[in-house]
Amino acid sequence: MYDFEFEKPSSISDAITLLSSEEAMPLSGGQTLIPALKQRLNAPSKLVSLAGIPELRGVSVNEGGMLEIKGATTHAVIAKQASSHYPALSALASHIGDPAVRNRGTIGGSLANNDPAACYPAAVLASNGKIISNKREINSEDFFQGMFTTALDEGELITAVQFEIPTVANYQKFLQPASRFALTGVFVAKFDSGVRVAITGASENGVFRWSEAEALLSDNFSPSSLDVLTFSTDGLISDLHGTPAYRASLIKTLTKRAVIAAK
Amino acid sequence: MPKVNITVNNNPATGEVEGRTLLSTFLRDIVGLTGTHIGCDTSQCGACVVHVNGDAIKACTMFALEADGATVDTIEGQANADGSLNVIQQAFQDHHALQCGFCTPGMVMSASALLKENPSPSEAEVRKYLEGNLCRCTGYHNIVKAILAASGQEVSAVAAE
Numbered sequence: 442m443y444d445f446e447f448e449k450p451s452s453i454s455d456a457i458t459l460l461s462s463e464e465a466m467p468l469s470g471g472q473t474l475i476p477a478l479k480q481r482l483n484a485p486s487k488l489v490s491l492a493g494i495p496e497l498r499g500v501s502v503n504e505g506g507m508l509e510i511k512g513a514t515t516h517a518v519i520a521k522q523a524s525s526h527y528p529a530l531s532a533l534a535s536h537i538g539d540p541a542v543r544n545r546g547t548i549g550g551s552l553a554n555n556d557p558a559a560c561y562p563a564a565v566l567a568s569n570g571k572i573i574s575n576k577r578e579i580n581s582e583d584f585f586q587g588m589f590t591t592a593l594d595e596g597e598l599i600t601a602v603q604f605e606i607p608t609v610a611n612y613q614k615f616l617q618p619a620s621r622f623a624l625t626g627v628f629v630a631k632f633d634s635g636v637r638v639a640i641t642g643a644s645e646n647g648v649f650r651w652s653e654a655e656a657l658l659s660d661n662f663s664p665s666s667l668d669v670l671t672f673s674t675d676g677l678i679s680d681l682h683g684t685p686a687y688r689a690s691l692i693k694t695l696t697k698r699a700v701i702a703a704k
Numbered sequence: 705m706p707k708v709n710i711t712v713n714n715n716p717a718t719g720e721v722e723g724r725t726l727l728s729t730f731l732r733d734i735v736g737l738t739g740t741h742i743g744c745d746t747s748q749c750g751a752c753v754v755h756v757n758g759d760a761i762k763a764c765t766m767f768a769l770e771a772d773g774a775t776v777d778t779i780e781g782q783a784n785a786d787g788s789l790n791v792i793q794q795a796f797q798d799h800h801a802l803q804c805g806f807c808t809p810g811m812v813m814s815a816s817a818l819l820k821e822n823p824s825p826s827e828a829e830v831r832k833y834l835e836g837n838l839c840r841c842t843g844y845h846n847i848v849k850a851i852l853a854a855s856g857q858e859v860s861a862v863a864a865e
Contacts, residue, residue, distance in 0.1 A: 539835040540833055
């Protein structure tokens with residue numbers, strides 16, 4: 442990989458200042474970024490490590506009743522500390538990558554990367570979540586803008602993520618065993634106001650909501666509610682792991698499984 | 705070049721590194737501890753697993769400068785004080801949990817992290833925990849058996865499967 446300057450600030454404001462320089466990039470857990478650097482897919486002049494910033498770590502419930510996870514919190518910590526507040530999210534975090542990856546990788550890094558097969562985007566979107574940056578709050582609907590594309594500006598940093606806590610929820614991940622990402626993943630979250638269903642790993646435009654399923658499940662939260670639906674193959678990913686028809690079938694099956702397993 | 709100070713197996717280690725120097729490179733080329741193996745260098749195989757501040761991580765996917773000030777434990781620090789094999793290492797030998805041995809340092813470091821977290825894991829839990837460690841020789845059965853044995857559990861049932 443190309444060389445770069447390494448900085449490790451101890452506050453968000455210092456990190457923002459360092460990130461304002463030409464070709465600077467934030468480094469959170471590095472579990473995607475470091476492999477990308479090795480392949481020379483990125484060539485930052487400066488990497489700004491977020492690992493030394495205490496205000497970027499932690500899991501808590503805020504005064505509005507939302508689960509708030511700071512941006513540089515690792516998957517391993519989320520799996521442990523979110524379990525009593527939001528078991529489905531904790532379970533999702535505990536199945537990302539492998540144990541060593543979970544000890545480094547962070548939620549903010551994953552969301553900023555917005556891999557179309559990543560797990561967290563489905564949880565954030567299904568939980569009507571908010572991305573908090575150093576500048577603003579971004580609703581999940583506006584944040585995810587397609588494959589590897591988000592609403593973040595250059596030099597803008599995810600400082601926290603907020604989740605509405607559903608009454609019951611479940612995430613079903615159909616594992617692509619080599620990458621350990623979701624070949625397709627479905628997050629179902631049931632709130633008093635209705636059901637939200639978010640799909641990852643399936644669409645060429647990244648994570649999305651399945652509104653037809655949401656309407657039927659809000660009416661009757663039962664897997665049989667979905668029998669009348671057929672998911673269209675338009676815009677679904679086609680690769681050596683699965684055809685669009687295969688993914689369309691997975692979407693429906695996994696959504697049913699999530700409804701059955703939701704608690 | 706920036707300087708990095710890391711406590712490796714209870715000994716201070718210092719070196720000048722580039723920003724891009726990986727922890728695995730620092731351990732092998734600067735500290736001279738070549739037990740941390742680089743198999744894939746892409747975070748897949750787990751031969752480079754070490755503990756940083758007690759957590760298992762892949763040393764090929766962390767920069768040396770990220771570990772500045774940290775405590776790092778490698779395979780070289782695992783033996784007992786008198787130089788004899790520790791419980792996990794001895795179980796690997798007893799149960800023939802290695803053939804070529806290339807993956808073994810990472811396997812032992814992952815096993816030690818698992819048993820610290822979960823002192824009496826089930827066979828399924830051992831297999832799940834080893835998802836990030838690849839072995840091309842053993843087919844994993846004897847590795848799983850060795851880790852269960854190291855946790856003090858009866859392993860004959862596993863061998864029969």
